[in-house]
Amino acid sequence: MWKPDRRSPTPIYLQIADRLQHLINQGEYSPGSPLPSERKLAELYGVNRSTIVQAYTELRAHGFIESRPGSKTRVSLHRGRKDQTLPPEWHRYAENGIFLPNTPFLRHIREALAQNPSIIDFASGKLSLNLSPVQEINEIMRNCIYQPEPENDSILGFPPLRRALSAFLRKYRGIDASPDSILITSGSQQALYLITQCLLSPGDAVAVESPSYALSLSMFQSAGLRMYRLPVDEHGVRPEGLRTLQKKYRIQMLFVNPNFQNPTGTLLQQERKRLLLETAGKLRLPIVEDDQFSLTAYDINSPAPLKAESDAVNTLYIGSFSKIAASGLRIGWIVAPSSVIKRLADARRQMDLGFSVIPQQIAAEFMESRYFDPHMDKLRQELIRKRDKAAEALRKHLGDLVEFTVPQGGLHLWCKIVPEVTDSRLLDEALRQGVAFVPGSVYGAEAGYMRLTYARPGAYDIEPGIIRLASAVRNAVTYKKI
Numbered sequence: 298m299w300k301p302d303r304r305s306p307t308p309i310y311l312q313i314a315d316r317l318q319h320l321i322n323q324g325e326y327s328p329g330s331p332l333p334s335e336r337k338l339a340e341l342y343g344v345n346r347s348t349i350v351q352a353y354t355e356l357r358a359h360g361f362i363e364s365r366p367g368s369k370t371r372v373s374l375h376r377g378r379k380d381q382t383l384p385p386e387w388h389r390y391a392e393n394g395i396f397l398p399n400t401p402f403l404r405h406i407r408e409a410l411a412q413n414p415s416i417i418d419f420a421s422g423k424l425s426l427n428l429s430p431v432q433e434i435n436e437i438m439r440n441c442i443y444q445p446e447p448e449n450d451s452i453l454g455f456p457p458l459r460r461a462l463s464a465f466l467r468k469y470r471g472i473d474a475s476p477d478s479i480l481i482t483s484g485s486q487q488a489l490y491l492i493t494q495c496l497l498s499p500g501d502a503v504a505v506e507s508p509s510y511a512l513s514l515s516m517f518q519s520a521g522l523r524m525y526r527l528p529v530d531e532h533g534v535r536p537e538g539l540r541t542l543q544k545k546y547r548i549q550m551l552f553v554n555p556n557f558q559n560p561t562g563t564l565l566q567q568e569r570k571r572l573l574l575e576t577a578g579k580l581r582l583p584i585v586e587d588d589q590f591s592l593t594a595y596d597i598n599s600p601a602p603l604k605a606e607s608d609a610v611n612t613l614y615i616g617s618f619s620k621i622a623a624s625g626l627r628i629g630w631i632v633a634p635s636s637v638i639k640r641l642a643d644a645r646r647q648m649d650l651g652f653s654v655i656p657q658q659i660a661a662e663f664m665e666s667r668y669f670d671p672h673m674d675k676l677r678q679e680l681i682r683k684r685d686k687a688a689e690a691l692r693k694h695l696g697d698l699v700e701f702t703v704p705q706g707g708l709h710l711w712c713k714i715v716p717e718v719t720d721s722r723l724l725d726e727a728l729r730q731g732v733a734f735v736p737g738s739v740y741g742a743e744a745g746y747m748r749l750t751y752a753r754p755g756a757y758d759i760e761p762g763i764i765r766l767a768s769a770v771r772n773a774v775t776y777k778k779i
Contacts (some may be wrong), residue, residue, distance in 0.1 A: 310351035397515040417762035433668035454481025455657035471605035512741035533565030536573035557707030560748040592712035687751040690763035708752035728771040
């Protein structure tokens with residue numbers, strides 16, 4: 298994202314004026330279209346509002362923009378172009394399309410993080426760099442020899458990776474999946490996208506957990522799906538309402554994240570797991586199980602996925618390396634019946650013709666290497682350390698203002714703010730204080746919840762980040778009272 302260069306001898310207001318002039322000439326702002334408000338541009342570029350006023354004055358003097366009392370500043374209809382060719386109104390195209398943008402809160406957070414690297418990041422659902430096996434993967438890369446496979450052998454993904462995944466799933470997840478029942482994807486997001494686009498139709502009803510990361514994904518709405526919620530409590534999703542939902546709305550598919558659920562960190566109780574599988578089986582209802590966090594189990598054995606149960610024939614299983622190893626490899630997978638795998642593989646081929654063999658080869662080597670188990674042991678220990686630091690800091694600096702349960706695995710703490718607070722006000726205040734989190738309403742929760750990803754910041758940043766968050770909470774609560 299463009300930002301003014303504060304070391305440049307050119308005044309900042311002239312840099313901004315030149316930038317806006319460039320955007321106007323490129324058609325980002327077409328003749329007659331409104332420009333962002335001075336306040337919004339000031340926030341975007343990290344400057345005072347008076348600087349934007351100067352930039353607009355400069356553009357106005359050269360005939361690029363015009364302002365009228367009581368109306369927005371607009372691009373001039375007659376801005377003196379030498380030629381008569383006008384560019385398309387690109388901003389209008391950018392507002393169209395069937396694929397919806399991210400939710401406003403998530404866009405706001407990402408823009409703030411991009412503009413200000415000093416923000417302590419509890420929002421991004423990723424591992425910090427020191428938790429990724431960087432040295433191990435570099436060692437594998439130094440010894441890797443590029444070995445392309447015949448075209449027909451790689452439609453489902455790099456064959457050695459699918460063979461390695463088959464052994465991995467059997468050893469670590471108790472899932473008996475042949476290489477031909479596995480489709481490699483570019484992360485779990487692509488897996489979900491393929492399922493929503495290929496196995497469902499616009500207007501279909503699906504059931505999701507609430508709260509759930511699925512409710513933060515615009516792809517479900519982009520696909521025209523109707524989402525109905527099953528509540529999640531401290532023991533995981535409550536499946537007893539599934540039959541009623543299916544009868545009332547003709548649910549076509551159920552999406553669940555049973556082990557260390559995102560965002561709540563809950564673990565689905567064994568009795569509920571049996572009821573969920575039994576009910577879905579009787580209804581002939583497909584289950585999509587997202588299982589990204591199970592191997593992060595701390596003081597307990599890794600919980601078995603639904604797919605490992607003998608009666609889980611109606612379960613599509615999604616996994617990913619992003620939450621346990623190198624997210625940059627973008628390796629995910631789907632385990633499904635042959636007919637489903639062929640359908641999804643055909644669609645993925647239309648999308649990208651298959652992605653690079655090289656990250657797939659690295660992932661296959663890493664999974665089968667002597668590095669994998671030591672990495673997982675180190676990851677769990679570091680996550681426990683970070684989790685405990687975050688929990689201790691919350692108790693110390695927020696005390697009775699928040700309630701939370703310490704998770705047994707995963708990357709997140711799910712917190713309820715006890716006093717009434719407005720999500721937008723709290724997020725704005727937190728970003729001003731230099732700390733980021735994700736409001737619970739992004740995941741379908743009521744106002745006053747937040748997800749803190751303790752895996753993302755450095756261990757040394759956790760307490761300072763919670764101190765900043767505590768200040769933001771107190772300011773937001775005071776503002777609400779006023």
